Amino acid sequence: MQTPPAPEPGRPPRAEVPDGLPVPGRFAHLHPDDGACLMEAASLLATGRFTDRPPGTPPVLAALARAVNDCVDDATRRALWPLAADLADAGPADRAYGPLLVGTVVDAARRVRPGSRRLECRSAACHARARRLARARTSTTPARIADMLWWHGPGHHDLEHALRVLLSAPDADQRLSRLLRRAVTEARVRTTREQGPLPAQALSQRG
Numbered sequence: 207m208q209t210p211p212a213p214e215p216g217r218p219p220r221a222e223v224p225d226g227l228p229v230p231g232r233f234a235h236l237h238p239d240d241g242a243c244l245m246e247a248a249s250l251l252a253t254g255r256f257t258d259r260p261p262g263t264p265p266v267l268a269a270l271a272r273a274v275n276d277c278v279d280d281a282t283r284r285a286l287w288p289l290a291a292d293l294a295d296a297g298p299a300d301r302a303y304g305p306l307l308v309g310t311v312v313d314a315a316r317r318v319r320p321g322s323r324r325l326e327c328r329s330a331a332c333h334a335r336a337r338r339l340a341r342a343r344t345s346t347t348p349a350r351i352a353d354m355l356w357w358h359g360p361g362h363h364d365l366e367h368a369l370r371v372l373l374s375a376p377d378a379d380q381r382l383s384r385l386l387r388r389a390v391t392e393a394r395v396r397t398t399r400e401q402g403p404l405p406a407q408a409l410s411q412r413g
Contacts, residue, residue: 227251227290230283232276234258244275244283244290252294262297265357266304266365267393270311273369274386278379286383289390296393301345301353303396306336307389308365314385315368318375325371328364 227250231241238246238256245268249260258272259265271293275283309332316325335356342349372381 227287230275230280230287232283244271244286245293247287247290248293251291260294262295263293264297264303264307264393266307266361267293267296267389269362269365270307270369270389271386273365274382277369277373278382282379282383286386289386292390292394295397296390297397299345300396301339301342301349302336303393304353304357304361305332305339307392308361308368309333309336310389311365311372311385312368314381315371318381319371322371325368328360328367331360332364 227247228235228238228240228242230247231243234243235241235246235256238250242250242256243258245258245260245263246256248263248271249255249257252260252262259268263271271289274286278286309329312325312329312332316322316329319325339353369382372378372385375381
């Protein structure tokens with residue numbers, strides 16, 4: 207049996223996908239017997255519930271995963287299937303994560319359509335919001351409401367527009383696949399960073 211490759215520096219080990227998951231498929235499903243999208247598989251791994259909106263995955267990352275799952279061809283979808291295990295526990299809590307991810311998707315779309323003034327403006331707005339929120343550590347009720355309104359308004363619209371641009375590229379499947387893989391890796395790295403090192407007592411108990 208081959209030895210699995212060592213994780214890249216700074217990247218947490220990739221979770222393993224257990225056997226028994228539903229067959230990969232496009233769109234939402236009523237029952238696992240009918241198949242599952244990437245986020246439905248992640249939800250089964252995370253909570254045992256069959257939904258495409260598991261609580262442990264940030265809404266922006268879940269929306270990106272659902273869109274990529276539904277847009278790529280069958281072979282690419284199957285190749286992305288192991289990401290379900292990572293998506294199950296990819297949940298950075300910092301407020302800057304949402305606009306940073308949308309900005310990353312917009313930047314990917316700008317490489318397809320570099321002359322787009324709209325994409326340029328939306329990229330600048332997303333990254334400016336991410337920088338501003340990175341300095342606002344407290345997550346009060348008004349802050350959570352503001353973040354929710356941003357996501358259901360300009361954030362969601364910007365993500366959808368950028369994805370439509372990416373789908374117009376002749377190599378859309380490859381671009382979307384690379385984009386989702388990078389997004390999941392970054393989410394897990396940020397989550398690990400937020401959790402920080404284990405306390406000395408916990409480490410001694412594990413040893």
